[in-house]
Amino acid sequence: MIKSNSFTVEINGQTYSADAGETVYEVAQRNGVEIPTLCHDPRLDPAGACRVCLVEVEGQRRLQPGCAWKVDADMKIQTESDRISRHRQVLYSMYMSDHRTDEEGGLPEETGNVNQLRELCATIDPIPLEKVEAPRAARPGDDNPYIEFDPELCILCARCTRYCDEVEAVNAITLAERGSETTIATAGQRSLIDTSCELCGGCIDTCPTGALIEKKAPKLMPLETKTTRTTCNFCGVGCQMDLHTHNNRLVKITSPAPGETLNDGNLCVKGRFAYDFVHHEDRLTEPLIRREDGQLHPATWDEAIKVASEGMNRVKAKYGSDALGFVSSSRCTIEENYLMQKLSRAAFGTNNIHQCAAT
Numbered sequence: 001m002i003k004s005n006s007f008t009v010e011i012n013g014q015t016y017s018a019d020a021g022e023t024v025y026e027v028a029q030r031n032g033v034e035i036p037t038l039c040h041d042p043r044l045d046p047a048g049a050c051r052v053c054l055v056e057v058e059g060q061r062r063l064q065p066g067c068a069w070k071v072d073a074d075m076k077i078q079t080e081s082d083r084i085s086r087h088r089q090v091l092y093s094m095y096m097s098d099h100r101t102d103e104e105g106g107l108p109e110e111t112g113n114v115n116q117l118r119e120l121c122a123t124i125d126p127i128p129l130e131k132v133e134a135p136r137a138a139r140p141g142d143d144n145p146y147i148e149f150d151p152e153l154c155i156l157c158a159r160c161t162r163y164c165d166e167v168e169a170v171n172a173i174t175l176a177e178r179g180s181e182t183t184i185a186t187a188g189q190r191s192l193i194d195t196s197c198e199l200c201g202g203c204i205d206t207c208p209t210g211a212l213i214e215k216k217a218p219k220l221m222p223l224e225t226k227t228t229r230t231t232c233n234f235c236g237v238g239c240q241m242d243l244h245t246h247n248n249r250l251v252k253i254t255s256p257a258p259g260e261t262l263n264d265g266n267l268c269v270k271g272r273f274a275y276d277f278v279h280h281e282d283r284l285t286e287p288l289i290r291r292e293d294g295q296l297h298p299a300t301w302d303e304a305i306k307v308a309s310e311g312m313n314r315v316k317a318k319y320g321s322d323a324l325g326f327v328s329s330s331r332c333t334i335e336e337n338y339l340m341q342k343l344s345r346a347a348f349g350t351n352n353i354h355q356c357a358a359t
């Protein structure tokens with residue numbers, strides 16, 4: 001008899017369909033049942049490291065991690081109960097006893113990084129615990145230009161190291177030392193630029209507490225920023241990115257959440273960090289037309305387009321369409337490249353259209 005890959009499970013008394021191989025968290029999330037997480041990232045294999053997502057599974061003596069526990073037919077799961085509430089209260093309080101707090105100058109909100117641990121702590125009545133002395137090593141001499149690590153905000157969820165391994169396949173950072181001295185380190189505590197690190201910044205993006213932050217984004221990042229979704233123009237992949245602007249100035253770039261766009265929450269070093277050029281004083285901000293005096297003069301877009309089309313039409317009238325050639329770029333979007341060939345073929349009647357990726 002062939003065993004079906006789909007079955008039903010019960011979560012908090014409700015019946016949901018599930019597929020073999022899915023985790024409790026995946027089934028719950030798909031059906032709008034909230035389970036808190038910290039070490040979970042949908043791009044990574046489950047690690048079950050933070051214990052924030054523990055749920056009750058019928059027949060199991062211990063609470064089990066929803067992010068890693070695979071569902072089975074007719075499984076009965078409870079995601080909210082007195083026992084789970086007590087577990088969360090103790091766990092979050094213990095995390096905070098080893099975590100820099102607001103009063104001690106913890107994660108400045110101005111960095112724009114969310115601290116998910118603080119958000120979870122707001123849902124419980126914390127137990128006052130003595131602060132734990134945990135002398136975890138940072139990398140004070142790490143003069144890489146982009147990434148800063150603050151061990152006082154690290155909860156050792158290993159999302160950064162797993163991301164570096166499983167998504168980037170770089171392994172530049174790792175969990176090092178033991179016990180209360182466990183930290184996120186590079187080989188020999190070298191600067192990231194002296195390791196295999198590609199400075200993609202994915203570790204910043206996945207870090208749930210702001211222990212990894214961007215050096216480059218202004219420390220006093222304005223809280224009121226406007227977010228604009230756009231396409232990266234550094235290569236032809238078409239990664240989506242969110243531009244954060246304040247007073248019309250670009251202050252930071254982040255990736256849309258995993259699963260939302262084709263780049264699945266990832267960006268490369270150029271997409272994430274190379275945005276200084278946007279406000280460089282040498283950039284042209286308006287079209288220029290070379291007038292009869294031989295000098296370039298500012299013009300409106302309407303004027304510039306008119307002058308360019310008149311010039312190309314003059315060439316076509318005198319020498320024929322094939323005297324014209326159009327060159328586009330792999331850095332443009334596919335829509336822009338389509339429009340360029342349309343301009344070449346339909347408007348000017350030539351197949352002389354080329355793009356750098358075609359070589």
Ligand code: SF4
Pocket residue numbers: 147160163164168170171172173192196197198199200201202203204
């Ligand atoms: S920036 Fe990218 S390559 Fe470097 S440590 Fe972080 S995830 Fe790894």
Ligand code: SF4
Pocket residue numbers: 153154155156157158159160161184203206207208209210211212
């Ligand atoms: S630096 Fe951030 S992502 Fe890495 S282990 Fe610490 S808290 Fe987790």
Ligand code: FES
Pocket residue numbers: 036037038039040047048049050051052053054065066067068
């Ligand atoms: S999210 Fe499940 S153990 Fe961390």
